[in-house]
Amino acid sequence: MHIALKMSCASVSATSMLRPISGNMMAAAQQHRKKRSLAIRKTDAMNHAERQNGTVLDQIWMQGDPSSFLNLSTSENQTKSENNQNLGVIEEDENLNYLEKDPLIEKNDGNKTLNIKIKQKPEERENERISRQPSEFREEENSVVLRLNIGGVPFFVLVEALLHADPSTFLTKFVQLSHRAKLKVADAFLLPERAYYFQRSPLAFEAVFQYYANGVVHKPPELCPSAFSAELEFWRVPTSYIGACCSDSVSPLERLLESSKEDKVDDTSFEKLRFGQFRRRMWTFLERPGSSMQAKVFELSSTMFVMISVLGLSFGTIPDFQVIEYVSSGNQTIMLPNGTEIIQEDIEPIRIEHPIFVFTERVCIAFFTIEYLLRLFAAPRKLRFVLKPxxxxxxxxxxxxxxxxxxxxxxVDDKKLRDLRWAFLVVRILRVLRVIRIIKLGRFSSGLQTFGMTLQRSQKQLQMMTIVLLTGVVFFSTMIYFLEKDEKGSPFTSIPAAYWWCIVTMTTVGYGDVVPATTMGKIIASAAIMSGVLVLALPITIIVDNFIKVAQEEQQTEQFKAELLAMEEQERQLQQEQEQRRLKFNQSQKEILINNREENRGNNEDNQLISGKQPLIFVSNA
Structure with missing residues (x-):
């Protein structure tokens, strides 16, 4: 065999010597050598494709095998002794083999001992590795913490925190699996630490650990934004849990994809509900105005009702649009000179809203009530719907x-409100709260949503400005009070009374209703004005920058939405074309079957005629 191999090599070398070597062949060989020497740079998408942790987890979860899941309890009434027992250190057994090795066979070859590795199938190797695990590691139903090792760094996460987190996250599903199923999902199981090993970045996992501990995700400053997004994608933590301070690390496309995933989750959640198809159509009609022309008309109608309600509330306070009603304010006893007592009823005229505005208010309230109840009925997740801003x-x-x-x-009607001060105060507060309806326009106005997102991103700057402004108000109010309190007719009767003057001065409004009289008071007022300019000017530039960023992201999001809609429309058209082709193919197959049946029927008739079963014909000689 070796001789044949040498002969073939010699023949190949001989034939290669006969072929002339050109310059192009040399250049191609050098280029091929360079390509072999270069290392392949893998992207996050390639790494995710190679790592099958999430795919294996989904397969186990979809199969629903009862032996692959644990019977975990989320009750918080566990005794202290149970917690200490579960959290205590387990003594190691010297007989346990903590090294994961493949099976070896020792073979004596003279004076040498050779270790020959047995070739096994992956399934057999996995089952044998699991069977060699100690029995106390196979089921962890009573464990309080989930032991993880991320890139060599140990992490301990409470099982209860995992079970109360978002059910779609990786670890929330992982903790509910049995030990055998967890071994299939994890990269390895470290016996000395008794922890499941994942070859991921421990620095990036800190953000995931914060989510399970506090419910909010914060991006580490040392981490690249793309690596941060890739880590959240691997652990399946939604970007909606990212804190407002770290929201810049998420691109508009990722936010749009996350919202589209949530919409798909909502769509699939209707399948298990009563009247699922009807509620799905109602939810699409109410929550997605761009889904149909009828939905756009309903959105416009809701906006008009909000505007009518706010305008009715405003115009109802104009005296010319009000009506006078006489209300009894009580009885008064009058004593005449002759000793006769007369009880006289005091009638007081008051102005109330015109009945037209009252009727308009009731119609708008009826519309808002029906709209809210319909949204609540169609919502697949009631609590999540109610808690949305x-x-x-x-x-x-x-x-x-x-x-x-x-x-x-x-x-407690309007006539008795003046006698009951608490009821009168409550009704006044409730009437003031009616102006909140104007915020309903934020549901349909992208400008208001942009403004709200700008304020959300500028929380730190607004907090800093508020703290510095309050500090200046207290400081300058105290100074102006002690400098002006001894002046005759001074309006600065106390430090809280000077707050109004200081706020108006530091915000450079300057009504002029309260002014200092002394020279030192005017100097303090000048210092308050300059301090107010500095305090208000510094954060405004940052807020404007945030507004520009939010506006640009909104514009990009609109473009992404248009592209996604176009892609969905193309996919829908392709599906329709495939459905039409399938129908045409089925129709052609039916026609072919019908033609074959007719041909078979005709052939049978011809065979019957040929076999002599045709009718006899008599011909007369006449």
């Missing part, structure tokens, strides 16, 4: 009317 605004917009109606049903 815009939905809380919708609830606060209709709540004052029903609370005022409840007071009226309790017998």
């Amino acid at each position: 815009l939905n809380l605004v919708d609830l606060l917009a209709i709540m004052p009317f029903y609370l005022e109606l409840m007071l009226t049903l309790m017998g």
Whole structure:
């Protein structure tokens, strides 16, 4: 065999010597050598494709084998002794083999001992590795913490915290698996530490650990934004949990993809609900105005009702649009000179809203109530729907009317409000809260949403400005009080009374209703003005920069939305074309079957005629 191999090599070398070597062949060989010497730079997408942790986890989760899951309890009423027992140090057994080795066979070859590795299938090797695990590691139903080792750094996460987190995250699903199933998902199991090993960045995992500990994700400053996004994608932590201070690390495309994933989750969650198809259509109609022309008309109608309600509330306070109603304010006893007592009823004229504005208010409240109830009925997740900020605004917009109606049903009407100061104060507060309805326009106005996101991103700057401004107000108010309190007719009667003057001065408004009289007071006022200019000017540039960033991201998001809609439309058209082709193919197959049946039927008739079963024909001689 070796001789044949040498002969073949010699023949190949001989034939290669006969072929002339050109310059192009030399250049190609050098280029091929350079390509072999260069290392391949793998992207995050390539690494995710090679690492099958999430894929294996999804496969186990979709199979739903009861033996692959643990019976975990989320109760918080565990005794202290149980916690100490679960958290205590487990003594190591000297008989346990803590090294993971493949099976070896020792073979004596004279004076040498050779270790020959047995070739096994991956399934057999995995089952044998699991079977060699100690029995106490196979089930962890009573464990309080999940032991992890991320890139060589140990992490301990409470099982209860994992179970109360978002159910779609990687570790929330991972902790519910049995030990055998966890070994298939994890990269390795470290017996000395009794921890599941994942070959990931421990620095990036700090953000994931913060999410399970505090419910908020913060990006480490040393981490690249793309690596941070890749780590969140691997551990399946939604970007919606990223804190406002770190929201710049998420691109608009990732936010859009995350929102589209949430929409898809909502769509799939309707399948298990009662009246699922009907509620899905209603949810799409109410929450996605761009889904149809009818949804756009409903959005416009809701906006008009909000505007009518706010305008009615405003115009109802104009005296020319109000009506006068005479209300009894009590009885007065009058004593005449002859000793006769006369009880006289005091009637006081008051101005109330015109009945037209009252009727308009009730119609708008009825529309807002029906809209909110329809949204609540169609929502797949009730609690998540109620806790959304815009939905809380919708609830606060209709709540004052029903609370005022409840007071009226309790017998506390407008005529008795002046006698009951607490009820009068409550009704006034409820009427003031009606102006919250204007915030409902934020649901349909992209400008208001941009402004809200700008304020959210500028929380640190606004907090700094508020703290410095309050410090200046207290300082300058104290100074002006002690300098002006001895002056005759001084308006600065106390330090809190000087707060108004100081706020107006530091914000450079300057009403002029309260002014200092002494020279030192004017100097302090000048210092307050200059301090206010500095305090307000510094954060404004940062806030404007945040506004520009948010506006640009909104513009990019709109472009991404248009591209996604175009891609979805193309996919829908391709599906329709495939469906039409399938229908045409089925129709052609049916026609072919029908033609074959007719041909077979004709052939059978011809065979019957040929076999002599045709009818006899008699011909007369006449």
